């Protein structure tokens with residue numbers, strides 16, 4: 001039998017035998033290496049579990065010609081089962097190296113209570129947990145807004161602690177550096193708006209009203225909304241990622257223990273910069289939108305340039321402009337708040353930074369849309 | 385040194401993450417001018433203890449006194465005032481990655497002193513050269529090695545010449561020579577500034593070289609199982625776990 005085994009010594013094999021009725025001998029043959037299609041431990045484990053007479057397990061490795069982790073994992077499974085059933089294990093038959101590694105692997109016992117429990121939570125209980133968490137997140141949100149507000153009060157009394165050059169840097173990042181993308185998007189939105197309007201209005205020979213459509217549409221809401229969405233994706237996400245990474249690296253802890261409130265040092269300059277820059281960007285976006293409309297009006301509908309400009313000037317009054325810029329200011333606050341809030345709430349891992357960023361963008365966009373609806377409604381009630 | 389004045393007093397402190405209790409009923413006193421070592425196996429809660437001490441994490445139970453003042457029972461302003469006396473080296477350095485090394489050290493100085501920029505820069509250079517990083521003023525944390533980041537963190541912790549310094553494994557990741565220099569530096573800070581220093585450390589040579597008081601936290605017993613001067617502990621401690629730690633496991637548990 002030994003010789004028959006030797007013929008295919010390449011693969012790892014095993015043989016179970018019972019020299020006496022209460023002992024089990026596991027013999028290993030061939031090369032027991034990972035990826036070598038090793039026999040499963042099922043058979044041996046079954047035997048140990050079912051044959052209740054077995055009190056002693058020993059090993060034999062005379063014909064084992066090679067081994068690595070593949071053998072160790074097998075042995076650990078066997079040993080675990082034996083320990084559970086308080087069966088005696090005799091490891092003397094194993095190679096010295098295997099014995100030493102197994103001893104090392106069991107040198108540090110598992111820490112009681114450290115292992116994470118993974119229990120399947122029932123559906124209702126999950127809903128309950130989610131609701132409680134939501135309930136908890138509300139006060140957190142309010143506390144954040146409150147703290148931000150306090151930071152602003154401190155700013156006005158001149159006691160807020162942040163570095164002025166940080167503010168300038170953020171202003172540059174959120175202002176000037178956003179111009180190219182704002183130009184592109186708003187010019188195109190203006191073009192599209194004029195295009196869509198032109199097709200309809202041409203049927204009545206009322207092409208000139210394209211100027212009204214684009215003028216009111218862009219200046220009153222669309223310019224601000226487009227800028228808001230761009231800034232949510234561009235700057236809100238950047239704020240969340242930046243603060244989140246600082247949270248991961250304990251950088252925020254380091255500020256806190258120095259007695260520098262992160263709210264003033266990190267959040268305040270970001271909010272301030274965005275609140276200052278958003279209305280300006282919004283104004284610029286309006287201009288780009290109008291330019292887009294003008295290109296379609298003059299280039300495609302063959303309207304007279306002066307005629308188009310005059311029509312626009314007559315329809316876009318100061319009220320509309322102010323409403324648009326007000327939108328912009330509100331969106332600035334919302335985007336900065338969501339970005340900073342998510343960043344500060346970030347957990348301590350790389351994936352938490354990803355979640356914070358995603359959540360910041362989603363929160364800002366939802367807030368922008370809701371705020372637009374609310375402002376529009378208010379304007380409607382006030383008849384402006 | 386003759387009369388011992390308690391600086392940090394910990395009473396019945398229990399720390400936990402949720403239901404997972406790390407250590408319970410800890411009592412110890414750190415005297416003024418001590419170099420106090422917190423020892424223990426990896427994962428027994430040394431960093432967590434530091435976070436409890438410096439005010440980053442509220443303990444599950446118990447109190448931490450600074451002098452006579454109970455930290456966790458004070459209002460925010462008082463806590464801020466106490467925290468301003470701390471210098472902290474975090475286990476991972478926690479340098480502000482968007483600032484150069486010299487800006488990292490300059491920030492606390494800008495916030496809490498009226499020094500002008502030139503003076504601040506000089507102090508930053510001095511602190512950097514104390515930890516062997518002369519010439520790296522304008523490097524960003526991402527441009528230096530792990531051990532160097534550790535030392536830069538140390539320089540930042542010392543920026544304001546604080547009364548109490550907390551070091552979380554200052555010599556981890558350093559070569560033996562730098563590690564030795566660091567020990568000398570720690571002793572020197574204590575001598576010259578009279579600072580109280582709390583060090584989490586695994587480095588036996590450094591523990592014996594600098595520590596004059598210590599506690600040993602055990603993960604199994606979940607509490608302090610040894611305390612006192614490390615050298616005395618090595619000679620006198622009866623506890624097999626502490627002995628094994630202090631002799632690098634040569635005297636078996």
Ligand SMILES: Nc1ncnc2c1ncn2[C@@H]1O[C@H](COP(=O)(O)OP(=O)(O)OP(=O)(O)O)[C@@H](O)[C@H]1O
Nearest residue numbers: 114401406424425426427428429430431432433475
């Ligand atoms: N944020 C956390 N939430 C839950 N458990 C945590 C958290 N941080 C640490 N732990 C747990 O607390 C235990 C102690 O962690 P701690 O960082 O204090 O260890 P340590 O003694 O500093 O170890 P080391 O010497 O390796 O730095 C660990 O077992 C860890 O699993």
Ligand SMILES: [Mg+2]
Nearest residue numbers: 430431475552
């Ligand atoms: Mg630690």
